[in-house]
């Protein structure tokens with residue numbers, strides 16, 4: 129077999145065999161295929177796509193490129209959650225302890241942020257001392273004790289994805305449904321998930337720009353799941369505007385703590401309730417309505433927050449010390465009217481420029497910087513009123529640049545629900 133022949137075959141739109149896919153992926157993992165050939169291969173997949181069979185072979189090869197966790201000790205009342213990535217998406221920090229507080233096991237393997245999307249591991253690491261790497265024995269003990277852990281997958285889980293995702297990020301090959309589906313599903317299956325609720329983001333701050341693309345991705349992930357006996361249910365949610373109030377690692381932890389204590393931005397509340405209810409229904413095998421009642425109750429009676437505190441303590445974090453910069457400035461509206469749009473992608477780039485995001489996997493980030501929105505789409509703003517607060521360290525961003533993210537109009541426009549649909 130020869131890499132150039134395989135690249136050409138895909139470039140011309142032909143289907144690849146299991147052996148050809150394995151040759152490229154494993155060759156790359158073992159360092160026999162160079163970055164430039166893998167980049168061409170990935171680009172040919174972006175341009176020509178893959179059929180269901182090829183996507184399954186790709187997922188399976190990636191899955192077996194590293195270690196596979198044995199989570200059979202967890203039993204049937206176990207559910208995983210995954211988001212395809214968005215701006216201000218701190219949902220896991222609230223949903224995981226909330227679901228766990230109802231007795232469902234949540235063993236959540238998360239990643240770091242790359243490009244404009246944040247990563248749960250970075251957010252958690254803004255809590256002083258918090259350990260995100262746990263051995264399998266530690267994972268088991270923690271889940272047995274408090275039903276939940278949020279950890280990084282370890283270095284050897286789906287080795288192919290680690291290398292390929294970093295390369296995709298710098299070669300314009302992230303936005304491809306076969307590559308996204310295989311990347312996500314190989315990691316979920318390697319982490320031992322048997323039931324997964326996916327939050328598939330749609331909009332300008334998401335990888336899927338349209339609902340149609342999100343539905344296509346969802347259907348493929350559901351099909352892949354079926355091959356492994358894994359139940360996948362997808363919630364489609366809007367990512368045209370940032371989720372909640374905070375963008376940036378420490379700030380998102382602060383917002384999550386407030387939410388777990390009952391103070392939510394409306395869009396964040398709707399999403400948390402939907403995902404958590406679906407996870408509890410799946411985990412406990414009960415009707416959705418009953419699951420929702422449990423979720424609302426445990427948010428209100430403080431059980432969810434208590435579980436979050438136990439998670440932080442078990443993972444050696446100090447909840448009193450969340451990294452937040454104490455140098456801030458506010459950005460004020462130059463006009464009066466209704467906010468009809470906030471550009472999620474633009475604000476994510478600003479937050480990244482402040483130091484909250486990374487361009488390369490090994491870049492250092494600043495946990496304490498970011499943005500806190502005071503206003504959301506649909507809100508009225510007076511001239512001179514503060515729209516948001518910037519948490520910065522050295523680098524300031526011009527007010528003019530930030531204001532480009534906002535559209536303010538005289539007429540109030542209906543803000544559609546964050547929930548766009550379900551695929552099961």
Ligand code: URA
Pocket residue numbers: 212213293302307308309311312335
């Ligand atoms: N998230 C992943 O884990 N992989 C992708 O390819 C895209 C988003």
